[in-house]
Amino acid sequence: MIRLENVTKSYSTEVVALREASFEIDKAEFVFLVGPSGSGKSTLLRLMNRQEKPERGAVWVAGRNINDMATSKVPHLRRNIGNIFQDYKLLTNRTVFENVAFALEVIGRSKQVIRQQVPAVLDLVGLSGKEDRFPHQLSGGEQQRVSIARAFVNRPLILLADEPTGNLDPGTGEGIMRLLDRINKTGTTVVMATHDQRIVNMMRKRVIQLDRGIIVRDQTRGVYD
Amino acid sequence: MLSRISYVFREMWASLSRNLTLTVAAVVTAAVSLFLSGLTLLIQKGFDNQLAQWTGGVEMIVYVSNDATPENLQLIQQTLEGQPTLIEKVTYCDVQCSVDTAKRLFAGDPTTLEKLTTETIPSYFKIVPVNKDDQVMLAQVATSVRSLPKIQRVATPEKVIATLSTLKGVLGMWTVVMSVALLFASVLLIWNAIRTAMFARRREIEVMKLVGATNWFIRLPFMLEGLLQGLAGGLLGGGLLMVVNNSWTSTVREKFTSDSGLTGFVVTGSTPIWVMLAMVGLGGLVGAIGSATAASRFLDV
Numbered sequence: 460m461i462r463l464e465n466v467t468k469s470y471s472t473e474v475v476a477l478r479e480a481s482f483e484i485d486k487a488e489f490v491f492l493v494g495p496s497g498s499g500k501s502t503l504l505r506l507m508n509r510q511e512k513p514e515r516g517a518v519w520v521a522g523r524n525i526n527d528m529a530t531s532k533v534p535h536l537r538r539n540i541g542n543i544f545q546d547y548k549l550l551t552n553r554t555v556f557e558n559v560a561f562a563l564e565v566i567g568r569s570k571q572v573i574r575q576q577v578p579a580v581l582d583l584v585g586l587s588g589k590e591d592r593f594p595h596q597l598s599g600g601e602q603q604r605v606s607i608a609r610a611f612v613n614r615p616l617i618l619l620a621d622e623p624t625g626n627l628d629p630g631t632g633e634g635i636m637r638l639l640d641r642i643n644k645t646g647t648t649v650v651m652a653t654h655d656q657r658i659v660n661m662m663r664k665r666v667i668q669l670d671r672g673i674i675v676r677d678q679t680r681g682v683y684d
Numbered sequence: 685m686l687s688r689i690s691y692v693f694r695e696m697w698a699s700l701s702r703n704l705t706l707t708v709a710a711v712v713t714a715a716v717s718l719f720l721s722g723l724t725l726l727i728q729k730g731f732d733n734q735l736a737q738w739t740g741g742v743e744m745i746v747y748v749s750n751d752a753t754p755e756n757l758q759l760i761q762q763t764l765e766g767q768p769t770l771i772e773k774v775t776y777c778d779v780q781c782s783v784d785t786a787k788r789l790f791a792g793d794p795t796t797l798e799k800l801t802t803e804t805i806p807s808y809f810k811i812v813p814v815n816k817d818d819q820v821m822l823a824q825v826a827t828s829v830r831s832l833p834k835i836q837r838v839a840t841p842e843k844v845i846a847t848l849s850t851l852k853g854v855l856g857m858w859t860v861v862m863s864v865a866l867l868f869a870s871v872l873l874i875w876n877a878i879r880t881a882m883f884a885r886r887r888e889i890e891v892m893k894l895v896g897a898t899n900w901f902i903r904l905p906f907m908l909e910g911l912l913q914g915l916a917g918g919l920l921g922g923g924l925l926m927v928v929n930n931s932w933t934s935t936v937r938e939k940f941t942s943d944s945g946l947t948g949f950v951v952t953g954s955t956p957i958w959v960m961l962a963m964v965g966l967g968g969l970v971g972a973i974g975s976a977t978a979a980s981r982f983l984d985v
Contacts, residue, residue: 508894531898538896550888561888565897567688613895 460486460617460648461507466516468502468672476502477513478672484650484665486616489643491659492652493683494669500652503669504619507650508540509533521616538566541610541647545622547602549594549609555581556590559608566613580612584638600631604638611642618642620651624658632658656683688901695905699881700912706877707913713873714917714970715924717866718963722925724859725959726951731852733788734948743822744811745839750779750804752834757807760832764809767828770821773812782807789948794937796947806836867970870917874910874974882906882982889983903979907972910979914971915964922960922967929956 461484469475477499484490492500505511506518509525517524525536549558559580560573568576581587584604594602603623610618620639624632636658643649653659659666659682666681667674700707748760757776764774777785782805790797813822826838882889892902933950940947 534893534896534898536896537894542894548887548891550891561891562895564691565892565895565901567901609891609895 460484460521462519464517466506466513466518468506468511468513475672480674482667482677484648486648487646489649489664491664491666492669493659493666498669499672500669501621504621504652507619508537508542538613539616541615541618543606543610543620543623545625547606549602549605551594554591554593555586555605558605559612562609562612576612580608584608599627600634603627603635607638617648622653624655629657636662659683692904696908699905699909702884703877703881706880710873710877710913711916714870714914714967715920717863717870718918718921718967719924720866721863722922722959722963724863726929728856729951729955730949731848734848743813746809746829747806747836748808749834749836750806756834760809763832764811770814770825771811772814775810777810778807779805870970871974874913874971875978878906878910878975878978879982881909899983902983906979907975910975911968911971914967918964918967922963926956926960
């Protein structure tokens with residue numbers, strides 16, 4: 460599903476975010492990216508949805524080298540990739556329903572599709588009955604669920620999550636992880652960057668560890684350290 | 685498709701109402717600059733009317749009575765063309781051509797215009813001399829022509845014509861410079877309004893890009909917003925121009941006599957309407973340029 464071949468990315472001559480990174484992630488895999496701040500986790504995620512382009516190497520997503528992809532094709536690539544963030548990135552002036560519907564609306568889905576898919580995904584993330592609330596009327600965990608619903612409503616092949624439990628208490632974080640696990644079991648590939656040692660150790664999924672832009676460990680059913 | 689169109693227009697209205705102050709500022713600036721641009725065109729047209737008979741180096745006009753026979757006209761023409769050392773070019777303007785010119789010259793004086801029918805109006809010969817500065821030669825030609833039959837009068841340009849020509853050049857240049865500067869300011873203001881609108885919605889734009897909205901889909905509401913601002917400015921400026929032109933026309937007609945020299949400065953007929961439509965079009969263009977450049981420049985979040 461995702462393949463990196465000798466990928467190097469630097470932001471300046473002194474700051475090299477990623478060095479010669481190579482790995483492959485299969486369909487429906489769940490992968491943790493771990494490592495200290497500045498180790499290149501977020502850069503890896505940004506390379507996977509073409510928010511960044513590498514200096515060297517190739518990034519393959521769903522069988523296509525996305526570095527060579529024309530800019531006009533990038534939106535179509537992103538429709539197959541859901542994104543989840545630590546700060547949720549919800550639109551504060553829109554309700555829960557509208558936030559989720561927004562992701563379908565802006566890619567031209569019909570009202571009928573929106574009316575069908577949004578309630579279904581809100582039910583999946585456990586937010587039925589809260590459709591008309593605004594983000595500020597929700598807890599952090601609920602806001603993250605809205606963010607997950609928005610990322611998953613278009614049934615993407617891949618979910619990229621950047622520290623999704625970073626702002627949540629341990630109990631709420633576990634709830635979010637159970638939800639991501641359920642989504643993963645539907646066949647969606649999940650790649651999650653995290654600092655949360657407890658969650659990585661609890662989930663026992665594949666772990667790719669980075670240190671100053673270099674992959675130092677790639678372990679199936681691994682732990683944080 | 686329908687949902688996309690409704691989304692684009694909904695977002696455009698939302699953005700317009702959210703940035704009301706900037707929107708009003710952009711529309712008013714566009715209106716003022718387009719009003720001035722339109723005014724420039726009308727002033728130029730007024731000067732053209734006033735100088736209609738004296739363009740192309742014409743230094744003498746020989747008016748011929750309405751009852752002149754073709755033989756009379758032929759004799760006059762032969763006499764004029766028979767002086768190649770003095771006269772470079774002779775152009776005849778028949779009765780219909782004369783009526784058309786009078787319509788432009790006396791647009792602000794319908795009373796005089798009514799009297800100038802095909803039955804009463806004189807036809808005329810326009811004369812371009814070999815040397816326009818040779819006053820002795822011009823007087824010699826005038827004398828030789830006056831003695832011919834059916835000549836009504838021989839007119840030569842007065843100082844006022846030369847003054848008008850100079851004034852037209854100077855006024856024309858400065859009003860064009862001012863209009864261009866103001867149009868540029870309008871483009872910048874619309875550009876800035878769109879940039880502010882995009883900044884206010886940067887979170888939405890970021891989410892839209894991440895969920896796979898195309899750049900065109902993101903840009904379109906902003907581009908339409910700028911286009912609408914420009915069109916509104918054009919309508920407002922064009923409307924104001926019509927009001928001012930109508931007021932000027934009625935003032936000249938009511939308060940000035942036909943010998944005041946101002947009647948030619950009145951522009952009537954379809955010209956003001958075309959100028960107004962051009963202002964609306966220009967407004968749209970200003971809006972489109974301002975918003976398109978801003979939408980392309982600031983789309984990256």
